[in-house]
Amino acid sequence: MSNKIYYKLPVWNGVKKEKIKQKISVLEIVESNIDGIYMQKSKRVINYKDEYTHMTPLKGSKYIRGLRNKKMQLLKGRFKKHHTVLEIGGGDSNIQKYINFKHLTLVDPSIKNKIKTKKNIEVYDDFFENLNLKKKYDHIILFSVIEHIENLESFFKKIMRNIKYDGFIYITTPIIDNQFCRGDFNSLLHEHTYYFTNFGLINLFNKFCLKVIKFKISNDCGYFTLKRKLKFKNNNNFIRYDFCDFIKIFQHQLIRFKKYTSNKNNLVFYGATNGLNNLIFLSKIDKYNSNYSIIDGDITKVGKYLPSSPKKIQHKKNLKKFKNICISAQSFKDEIVFENFNITSTHFK
Numbered sequence: 001m002s003n004k005i006y007y008k009l010p011v012w013n014g015v016k017k018e019k020i021k022q023k024i025s026v027l028e029i030v031e032s033n034i035d036g037i038y039m040q041k042s043k044r045v046i047n048y049k050d051e052y053t054h055m056t057p058l059k060g061s062k063y064i065r066g067l068r069n070k071k072m073q074l075l076k077g078r079f080k081k082h083h084t085v086l087e088i089g090g091g092d093s094n095i096q097k098y099i100n101f102k103h104l105t106l107v108d109p110s111i112k113n114k115i116k117t118k119k120n121i122e123v124y125d126d127f128f129e130n131l132n133l134k135k136k137y138d139h140i141i142l143f144s145v146i147e148h149i150e151n152l153e154s155f156f157k158k159i160m161r162n163i164k165y166d167g168f169i170y171i172t173t174p175i176i177d178n179q180f181c182r183g184d185f186n187s188l189l190h191e192h193t194y195y196f197t198n199f200g201l202i203n204l205f206n207k208f209c210l211k212v213i214k215f216k217i218s219n220d221c222g223y224f225t226l227k228r229k230l231k232f233k234n235n236n237n238f239i240r241y242d243f244c245d246f247i248k249i250f251q252h253q254l255i256r257f258k259k260y261t262s263n264k265n266n267l268v269f270y271g272a273t274n275g276l277n278n279l280i281f282l283s284k285i286d287k288y289n290s291n292y293s294i295i296d297g298d299i300t301k302v303g304k305y306l307p308s309s310p311k312k313i314q315h316k317k318n319l320k321k322f323k324n325i326c327i328s329a330q331s332f333k334d335e336i337v338f339e340n341f342n343i344t345s346t347h348f349k
Helices: 062-075 152-162 177-181 198-207 243-262 274-283 316-321 330-341
Strands: 005-010 024-031 037-040 084-088 103-107 121-124 137-143 163-174 194-196 210-218 221-228 267-270 292-296 313-315 324-327
Touching: 005 243, 005 274, 037 198, 062 163, 062 221, 137 152, 152 163, 152 198, 163 194, 177 243, 194 198, 198 210, 198 221, 243 274, 267 316, 292 316, 313 316, 324 330
Parallel strands: 084 103, 084 137, 103 121, 137 163, 267 292, 267 324, 292 313
Antiparallel strands: 005 024, 024 037, 037 194, 163 221, 210 221
């Protein structure tokens, strides 16, 4: 049995107005030095230093607005006018509109010339790893950051030099427990250098004496409020998964997808996602069953194409035309089922 998740996959960069030739590259995921955290071993194909491009657009969709609102709830009521704040990955939100602060530092290669700088705001259009910030902050915000960094442990060592004792760190990051357990190809992205289970994140936080103050999971994303302590160890009661089991699940899921789609007519996929793009590419479905459609609830995707498919993305108003419905946006299954069928996904077959 292989000890890695290994696929040649399209490099995801969203849906397109016209059909394009995709860039295909190896994605190889292995175990890291921290138990329960996995890392990309394959050669990096996304060079942020040359052209910083977010794989998921930061504006213009209901999904992004909802995600931003959830992030802001994590910060609500915690910031005072005398506090100092560091946000790394500041291109993700215009944070100064939502919090109080005495001084705010924003670090992100993508925010150059995009923010009106005030006296109490400083902006670095660079990577945090390249900087040598001298300040110690009351709060550090890491929204959708730690899954992208090059070296997890050296990054956190540097973070510890910039956070005050009893200071707070706010993290959002994908949690792959359920995604990997169901073989969700949406979770496999060249953009992500690290893949976190709950068990692995607690091990990471314990390594740096970060106390978990608040934690929740929504749509396979973890939202954490952490407090830096001199000495602290969180209880780790989460499941420790065997990585070899994940490898088997992904292999089995691809086989199931091919089997299910091989004899289905009037078939529609709900969710023009990276995962569906991966499955269409790997299964070569258009060679054995081109009688399928793709629907999405995000109006900004309608009329465009998944790079792996010749099918135009349709509006969800057409959903009732189809007999066989596959929800490809698995992390949002509950919302999709409730909005379109007025039932919970527990009862959805």
